[in-house]
Amino acid sequence: MKGRIFDKARLSEFIDDLIKKRKIYAPINKDGLTCFSEIKSSSEIYFDFQSKLSSKEILFPRCETLFTYKRVDGDVKLEEIKVKDEESVLFGVPPCEARGFILIDKAFSSGEFQDVYYLRRRENTIIIGKSCQYPRNTCFCTSVGGSPFGREGVDLLLHDLGEKYLLELVSKKGEKLIDYIQKYENATETDIKMVQRIEKVAKESMKTRLELKNIEEKLDNMFEDPLWKIIYQKCVGCGVCTYLCPTCYCFDVVNEQITPSEGKRIRIWDSCQFPLFTLQGSGENPRPTGKERMRQRMMHKFNYYPKNYDDIACVGCGRCIRECPVNLDIREVLKKIMAQ
Ligand code: SF4
Ligand code: SF4
Incomplete structure (x- = not known):
């Protein structure tokens, strides 16, 4: 050192x-x-x-402009906003x-x-x-x-x-x-x-010690598990857990019109806990209830991300535990998954 x-x-x-x-x-x-x-x-x-x-x-940043657009003489001019x-x-x-x-x-x-x-x-x-x-x-x-x-x-x-x-x-x-x-x-x-x-x-002095070995493999077989139906019941879908999480990185991209001929394209944080996150133009929503959305949050952090990047997408900061308005504790969810 x-x-x-x-x-x-x-x-x-x-x-x-x-x-x-x-x-x-x-x-x-x-x-x-x-x-x-x-x-x-x-x-x-x-x-x-x-x-x-x-x-x-x-x-x-929670919200950032990616580029601006302007209609000029029948054409559209784009201007990239460089960091x-x-x-x-x-x-x-x-x-x-x-x-x-x-x-x-x-x-x-x-x-x-x-x-x-x-x-x-x-x-x-x-x-x-x-x-x-x-x-x-x-x-x-x-x-x-x-x-x-x-x-x-x-x-x-x-x-x-x-x-x-x-x-x-x-x-x-x-x-x-x-x-x-x-x-x-x-x-x-x-x-x-x-x-x-x-x-x-x-x-x-760390009080919580979880045994998460093989959690990725466990979750491989749990997509249709009845556990998700039990876990999601008290979640109110506020998205606080994902917004405060230092490892969540989902965002949405939208156009913000300023005048009829100009505007900007921005990106803003989004959350997999919101119903609109996966709502499609056809009206179909592949994650229609909190059950699918809760499953997605856990699967992404402990199964999909590890498959793609060989690591768990949670750093154990505990923010989602402290700030969840209904005391849904991710450690308890993890214990339940490991007990399956
Ligand atoms: S903070 Fe709690 S209630 Fe809000 S979406 Fe997350 S788990 Fe659900
Ligand atoms: S404990 Fe994990 S899931 Fe919860 S906010 Fe921290 S990093 Fe995110």
Whole structure:
């Protein structure tokens, strides 16, 4: 492990130095809601256990214009909206969410069509994670291949050592910030051992441990299982679980007319939990009830995605558990699937 160590009071100096040269996004408190947003000063940073809204929306905005169109002399002129080539830093991302970006990368960068909007932002953004010292009882990252101190998806990782911070250099990309951190002292063996001790305690404190081995194969035989009919009963189809999820990436593309001759094509987040998500022009809907929609959510995360990308599309952040208005707990659903 390589890293630099500095007194906590100097974190603001580090952030404010970065702000002079790069766009910085960090967790803030906006009217009582924690979310990630661009900051202009380190004083805006608000460290919560976990923001209510995940950092996903910084690289994959809820709504974005893809191009504009205009009718001119019987022809249509299109103008692509290019994502600016801006060097950015996404600061304070918990390891589970950072891992979520790796999962979205796979979906948006493989296959015939690549998502240039997301990928350009991703390429230009350095992710500084913050290790998760006190996992909540709804967290289960270690059950789905992650860790509260996971390095997957982070370029640098900030560890809280009480009076000080240790900023660990994780990736080659993270070294681009070397000019900003070389004034701080190198972490000593004692500092590194302290991080390892805290990491061990954090991992051991994870209350939820799920056994999900072979879940993909289990689900292969469960498309018509009566279980879905039982599980979906209390779901009200609000879509909160998918909107807050750091690994859900479905979107819709619509035209927004501004005047009779001009408009824009936008994409907006969508949710497989909404009936309109699969409603076809003919009026046919292949997922007509909550049963099919709930099955889709679970199948996508634990069967279809693993088949395509060899990983589970859930990082165990627990947001869907905490925010579901009817307390539908994905861990209980997983246990039921594994018990089948
Ligand atoms: S948050 Fe809960 S109620 Fe809302 S769609 Fe998800 S599972 Fe259903
Ligand atoms: S499915 Fe739930 S626990 Fe898993 S990553 Fe999404 S919000 Fe987090």
